[in-house]
Amino acid sequence: MIEAIVHGLHGLLAGFLHMSLPNVLMIGGGLLLLYLGIKKGFEPLLFVPIGFGAVLVNIPLGGLMEEGGILRTFYDAGVMTEIFPLLIFVGIGAMTDFGPLLENPKLLLLGAAGQFGIFLTLLLALALGFSKLDAVSIGIIGACDGPTAIYVSSQYAPHLLGAVSVAAYSYMSLVPIIQPPIMKFLTTHEERTIKMGVVRSSVSRTTKILFPILTTIIAGLIAPMGVPLIGMIMLGNLMRECGAVSRLTKASENEIANVVTLLLGITIGATMEGHAFLKPQTLVVFGLGFVAICLDTVAGVAFGKLMKVFTRGRINPLIGAAGISAYPMAARVAQIEGQKYNRKNYLLMHAMGANTGGQIGSVMAAAVMLSVLKGMGNI
Amino acid sequence: MDNLTFGLSLIVVGMGGTLLSLYILTLLMNLLKKFFPYGKENENKEKSREEHRDD
Numbered sequence: 001m002i003e004a005i006v007h008g009l010h011g012l013l014a015g016f017l018h019m020s021l022p023n024v025l026m027i028g029g030g031l032l033l034l035y036l037g038i039k040k041g042f043e044p045l046l047f048v049p050i051g052f053g054a055v056l057v058n059i060p061l062g063g064l065m066e067e068g069g070i071l072r073t074f075y076d077a078g079v080m081t082e083i084f085p086l087l088i089f090v091g092i093g094a095m096t097d098f099g100p101l102l103e104n105p106k107l108l109l110l111g112a113a114g115q116f117g118i119f120l121t122l123l124l125a126l127a128l129g130f131s132k133l134d135a136v137s138i139g140i141i142g143a144c145d146g147p148t149a150i151y152v153s154s155q156y157a158p159h160l161l162g163a164v165s166v167a168a169y170s171y172m173s174l175v176p177i178i179q180p181p182i183m184k185f186l187t188t189h190e191e192r193t194i195k196m197g198v199v200r201s202s203v204s205r206t207t208k209i210l211f212p213i214l215t216t217i218i219a220g221l222i223a224p225m226g227v228p229l230i231g232m233i234m235l236g237n238l239m240r241e242c243g244a245v246s247r248l249t250k251a252s253e254n255e256i257a258n259v260v261t262l263l264l265g266i267t268i269g270a271t272m273e274g275h276a277f278l279k280p281q282t283l284v285v286f287g288l289g290f291v292a293i294c295l296d297t298v299a300g301v302a303f304g305k306l307m308k309v310f311t312r313g314r315i316n317p318l319i320g321a322a323g324i325s326a327y328p329m330a331a332r333v334a335q336i337e338g339q340k341y342n343r344k345n346y347l348l349m350h351a352m353g354a355n356t357g358g359q360i361g362s363v364m365a366a367a368v369m370l371s372v373l374k375g376m377g378n379i
Numbered sequence: 380m381d382n383l384t385f386g387l388s389l390i391v392v393g394m395g396g397t398l399l400s401l402y403i404l405t406l407l408m409n410l411l412k413k414f415f416p417y418g419k420e421n422e423n424k425e426k427s428r429e430e431h432r433d434d
Contacts, residue, residue, distance in 0.1 A: 101408070102408055102411075102412065105405040105409050105412075106405055108401050108404055108405045108408070109398070109401060109405065111401060112401040112402075115394070115397055116394060118393075119390040119393050119394045120390070122390075123386040123387070123389075123390060126382040126383070127382075127383075127386075132385055135382075135386070136389075202417040202418075203412065204412075204415045204416060204417045207408075207411040207412055207417075211408065214407055214411070215404055215407065218400075218403060218404065218407060222396070222400045223396070357401075360401070360404065361397065361401055364397055364401055364404075365393070365394075365397040368392075368396040368397045369393045372392045372396065373389075376380070376385070376388070376389075378385075
């Protein structure tokens with residue numbers, strides 16, 4: 001009987017006995033994400049489930065990510081099949097108003113410039129010795145778009161999924177800190193004070209309905225590998241604009257997006273198991289992700305300056321920084337920075353146009369990159 | 380294909396392709412605005428409302 005009691009007690013101590021330093025460190029990492037999400041308000045909808053997922057998976061013998069484990073089941077069913085990021089895209093489309101962009105279509109080009117970071121970072125990652133597909137997954141952090149980063153890395157570098165997604169969401173939440181110094185450094189005082197005209201809501205409903213349909217067809221024909229990405233975001237937007245399926249629109253932007261965000265977050269967190277995550281490679285991924293966001297901002301502002309020249313001073317280059325996918329944070333940063341130098345300057349709607357352009361731009365950049373990779377025979 | 384050639388090719392074709400495809404989408408937006416202008420659609424709505432009132 002004593003032997004049975006000893007065995008029983010051993011069972012209760014097994015968790016402690018199997019605890020290793022990487023697990024302890026990653027539980028600390030998970031708690032840090034929880035702190036950032038709860039206390040600091042950094043992307044709480046994602047950091048809370050990701051942080052908790054990281055804590056869960058680092059408790060030894062829990063078996064959550066082993067075959068048949070609950071988080072492994074969610075991961076296999078939702079992340080590896082790409083269902084989760086694509087459902088998030090439907091929600092993003094349903095929440096996004098492309099009106100400011102349709103009002104001023106040339107702002108979409110700022111959304112293209114904001115993707116330069118993806119390709120330059122990819123080159124840097126290759127130079128640092130990462131394999132081609134790993135470099136593609138790291139470069140995609142520069143899309144500043146969590147679901148796109150997850151979509152690409154889950155397909156082509158699943159071993160980097162945790163690092164890539166946490167880096168993407170971390171830097172998205174740090175946009176208000178990362179961008180302003182770069183914006184200030186690259187623009188003159190005169191440029192920052194440029195006032196842009198008032199945006200009038202003068203886009204017809206037919207245009208708003210046809211835009212997502214035709215964009216899906218055209219973008220799909222140009223980059224067929226990106227049809228799932230562009231198709232889902234545009235489906236969500238079509239539902240929003242047509243007004244005929246308000247129940248589906250509301251479900252997409254609320255219930256579906258919320259459930260999927262929870263499951264996606266916790267499964268991403270579950271990829272952060274100490275022994276697999278704590279590698280020098282992870283730090284390099286984080287470093288390159290930071291470079292990617294900085295390069296996006298540099299390219300966006302530089303393109304904004306170019307547009308200022310071509311429009312004879314009617315574009316404030318600050319809105320170029322909003323040409324990334326971090327919506328609506330990047331637009332707010334442009335507005336705040338603009339008002340610092342000219343209190344009567346209202347850049348928000350223009351920046352929103354560039355920001356929604358950045359959303360389309362990031363998806364399009366990923367789609368083009370995947371199609372080019374397929375064309376080159378790499379995937 | 381070595382890594383440098385791969386990276387540079389992807390920058391040229393990838394970034395060029397992204398810029399080109401987004402430029403095509405700006406053309407699409409301009410065309411849509413031209414064929415379905417806001418004012419005309421609103422005028423039509425106003426007219427139909429007035430017709431209903433007359434009825």
